[in-house]
Amino acid sequence: MKILAIETSCDETAISILEGKGNSKNPSFKILSNIVSSQVKIHAKWGGVVPNLAKREHQRNLVPVIKKALKESSLLKIQNFPPRADPSLAEKLKNLGIILERELELFKKLIPFLNKHKKPKIDLIAVTNGPGLEPALWVGINFAKALAIFWNKPIMGINHMEGHLFSAFLRENFQTPIFKPQFPAVALLVSGGHTELILVKNWLKYEPLGQTRDDAAGEAFDKVAKMLGLGYPGGPIVSKLAQQYRDVRRHDIVELPRPMINSQNYDFSFSGLKTAVLYFVKTLSKEKIKELTPAICAEFQQATIDVLVQKTIRASKEHKAKTIIVGGGVIANKTLREKLTQESSKNGFSIALPEIKFTGDNAAMIGLAAFMREKIKRKKNLDITEKNLKANGNLKLA
Numbered sequence: 001m002k003i004l005a006i007e008t009s010c011d012e013t014a015i016s017i018l019e020g021k022g023n024s025k026n027p028s029f030k031i032l033s034n035i036v037s038s039q040v041k042i043h044a045k046w047g048g049v050v051p052n053l054a055k056r057e058h059q060r061n062l063v064p065v066i067k068k069a070l071k072e073s074s075l076l077k078i079q080n081f082p083p084r085a086d087p088s089l090a091e092k093l094k095n096l097g098i099i100l101e102r103e104l105e106l107f108k109k110l111i112p113f114l115n116k117h118k119k120p121k122i123d124l125i126a127v128t129n130g131p132g133l134e135p136a137l138w139v140g141i142n143f144a145k146a147l148a149i150f151w152n153k154p155i156m157g158i159n160h161m162e163g164h165l166f167s168a169f170l171r172e173n174f175q176t177p178i179f180k181p182q183f184p185a186v187a188l189l190v191s192g193g194h195t196e197l198i199l200v201k202n203w204l205k206y207e208p209l210g211q212t213r214d215d216a217a218g219e220a221f222d223k224v225a226k227m228l229g230l231g232y233p234g235g236p237i238v239s240k241l242a243q244q245y246r247d248v249r250r251h252d253i254v255e256l257p258r259p260m261i262n263s264q265n266y267d268f269s270f271s272g273l274k275t276a277v278l279y280f281v282k283t284l285s286k287e288k289i290k291e292l293t294p295a296i297c298a299e300f301q302q303a304t305i306d307v308l309v310q311k312t313i314r315a316s317k318e319h320k321a322k323t324i325i326v327g328g329g330v331i332a333n334k335t336l337r338e339k340l341t342q343e344s345s346k347n348g349f350s351i352a353l354p355e356i357k358f359t360g361d362n363a364a365m366i367g368l369a370a371f372m373r374e375k376i377k378r379k380k381n382l383d384i385t386e387k388n389l390k391a392n393g394n395l396k397l398a
């Protein structure tokens with residue numbers, strides 16, 4: 001089966017086509033295309049993602065991105081001319097107009113695309129329906145609905161965080177079996193909007209253990225970078241400066257707290273850490289801030305990593321996990337990857353980490369989650385057609 005997956009929850013317009021084979025016990029898949037169009041330069045000027053700008057950019061990008069994704073998968077075929085008469089065409093176009101009435105710019109690009117190209121040989125359309133920025137999510141959902149109606153395909157909503165969880169198992173090519181994590185597993189999901197620990201009892205069986213009470217880990221990286229005048233997004237630049245600082249083996253001259261590291265739950269709090277950086281910076285002159293920026297980055301990163309790693313390992317021990325699964329933009333951080341890998345092996349857990357190229361938002365992870373949902377749910381004969389799909393900015397894993 002071929003799945004067309006769409007992701008527009010934040011500032012990446014992403015479409016991927018995934019080919020899946022096998023049954024739920026032995027699934028295997030191949031990524032036929034994985035196109036990500038980043039809006040990061042547009043939002044950087046504002047120091048963070050602006051929801052309405054994201055919505056506008058998704059509308060502009062979706063048609064060029066789907067063309068590219070279909071083309072790379074050899075699924076983009078020009079319609080024979082004149083097209084075979086479709087008696088329901090007028091009705092379909094009317095429905096598309098209704099679905100995309102708030103996305104006029106997208107509608108105007110989509111109609112010529114649909115008229116020019118044949119219905120591609122795909123079996124399912126998957127789309128992120130939350131969590132994320134609702135105006136951004138809606139563009140992807142309405143686009144998916146329009147395609148589903150025009151091409152008469154089933155559509156499935158996927159939780160963005162479930163996508164990040166599955167990103168740990170993404171590989172370019174068919175592998176049989178693709179992955180066999182041992183359950184129970186503990187998943188650490190760390191992105192710009194979320195920081196969560198989840199007990200994964202089996203595929204698709206989740207029990208939340210804890211989450212951040214305020215800022216997400218990625219958000220804290222972004223805010224600290226902003227305070228230090230390092231630009232957006234903060235993660236990559238803060239981690240680069242921290243690495244350079246450590247490479248020359250400088251001593252710790254800044255000391256920051258490790259919030260909630262010893263609390264007897266699995267919640268996090270990164271807002272206090274960010275505020276500690278702010279108070280420290282306020283005592284310094286401009287020159288001193290510049291001089292100490294690498295030291296602050298190194299200590300802030302270490303504090304974040306200490307908390308994330310210690311809590312993940314403790315949760316894994318307590319729940320007798322066999323595997324630790326990690327996903328989300330923050331796991332691009334090299335030091336966090338190394339520390340988690342070391343501690344997992346020291347404590348006898350196997351670890352599933354996404355390849356760096358799959359750590360940020362992408363649609364291949366949405367496609368893989370959809371493939372596994374289809375495989376597992378198909379057995380129970382569940383209807384996967386979700387024509388009434390809605391965006392939910394706070395969607396929880398279930």
Ligand code: KG4
Nearest residue numbers: 191192193218233235329330332333360361
């Ligand atoms: O998962 P993601 O791409 O988008 C969301 O769903 O939020 O995560 C983006 C977050 C940003 O906050 C970014 O600063 C952070 O991931 N990030 C990093 C690194 N690369 C990206 N954080 C720490 N270290 C990195 N190397």
Ligand code: ZN
Nearest residue numbers: 191329360361
């Ligand atoms: Zn994400």
